[in-house]
Amino acid sequence: MIIKKLLIILFLIPFFVIAESPEIFKGEVLDITFEEDTIIPEINLETFVQDLKIKIIEDNNKEKIIDVKNDYIRLKKGDRVFVENTGNGTKEEGSFIIKEKDRTGPLFYFLIIFVSSIIFFGGMQGVRSVFSLFLSFVAIGYILIPAIMSGYSPVLISSAVATAILFIAIYFTHGFNRESTSAFLGTVISVIVTGFLSYVGVKMAQFTGMGTEEAFILSLHGGVSIDFSGLLLGGIIIGTLGVLDDVAVTQSIVVREIYKLQKDMKFSDVYKRALSVGKEHVGAMVNTLALAYTGASLPLILIFYKSEYPVSLILSQEIFSVEIMRTVVGSIGLIFSVPLTTAFAVYLLRSKI
Incomplete structure (x- = not known):
């Protein structure tokens, strides 16, 4: 019961700093x-x-x-x-x-099953993974959210927190080694690319950030000055971290295993072989991204399906077009991460071997 209450305090209280009482x-x-x-x-x-x-x-x-x-x-x-x-x-x-x-009871029980499954399958690496996930939510709950609510730029804060989360997720889970360093470098650059593309996309499409019910409710709370278009950008940046981390770490491990099989392989040969694996991984992950956003937006899609408005108008609705932009930008960042991380890994791990 004590653990349950601590989890509720840690993860839920920071997210309601603006709520009335x-x-x-x-x-x-x-x-x-x-x-x-x-x-x-x-x-x-x-x-x-x-x-x-x-x-x-x-x-x-x-x-x-x-x-x-x-x-x-x-x-x-x-x-x-x-x-x-x-x-x-x-x-x-x-x-x-x-x-x-x-519903805190069922959520708590499934959280226990989730954590137990990770530790059972991953052993000590699973423990480190759970710990890094815990620290990531601490960073979001106690740094990102309060800073945004205090009026700081959502883009700058999200970028800084994203970098911190990547550092925690990669190094705490996989250790302080060259594989982690190559994954971290490739991911950070990909996040920068994603952030730049998000900025361009939001400006070109003139998104206001007010296309969702949540943003509208947030705007009603007095005393809170938030850049909603910036908040949208920050959300895109944070939302891509998981898949970028996944792909980058995988590429680093692939390079390491190739070097283990043949230590004297040329730089270009290792790069090509690792990149071929990365292409397959990207294909699967892009599909995952698209389906994840589609699944989350399924009720919205059904509403538009029954609508008599022209398709061009439906696609132009901010609540709908933002999800398309989010998927496309995230996928581009994902694609960039593969060649970048692979190049870093081939260079750093070659000298290690």
Whole structure:
């Protein structure tokens, strides 16, 4: 339980530094006194309504039982939920709504399975990998997010944090050696290329950074001055780190293994052989990038599919065109990382052999 609370504090609190402080507390569903399925005639949508008795389990009014009407998410007896008091601080009946179901339990359990799987398969390298991932989220939660919320340039901060994350992810996971150095150099240059292309793309397409619901909500919080187009650029930079790290480290290891098989192989021969592996890897990773963004945007794609607007207008919608730009720019950075990292690895590891 202590570990669970520490994880919540570490990863979630920094991301809500701008949130107001409504009265929200945790409760448990004791009973469902009424439940009815209904249909909204105007849109022919099936819905429901429930009358719940909920016991407060985390608040100054702990153990108090309240009545809540719920039409947000279908609940059952024993479910734990977050309840918001909408009654201006009073606790009168009818002043509560279901804010969200408590999902920290399943998230925590799957996190444990994830970490255990990495350590079981990777051994000590798996432990280092988990530690580097932990430090990466610390950098994002305690450096990147607060700095952006304080008004610093999202592009500069994202670039600096991206470099730090790459250093942590590569060196802490794979060790302080020439393979890691070649991967780090190739990835950093690729991040610079990606950042430059992102800047050009955002300026040419005149993205405002306000194309998503999240950005709109963020803009409503008073006292926060954020460059939203810069935030979009920073998001593209951070989003490409994972695949760049993957490809760069793989290329370095491929070069090392080629040298192990034949130490006196020419520079050009090693480069060509390693590059042929890299081409196959890039083909797979570009597909991965495109499908990842497509999967995340699937509900949006379905909305546009039912739309009667022309295709050119749909593609020009910022919420849609940003994802296309994100995929394309990320893929270009990925392509650049292969020859760069391979060249660094062939040079650095040759002198090692």
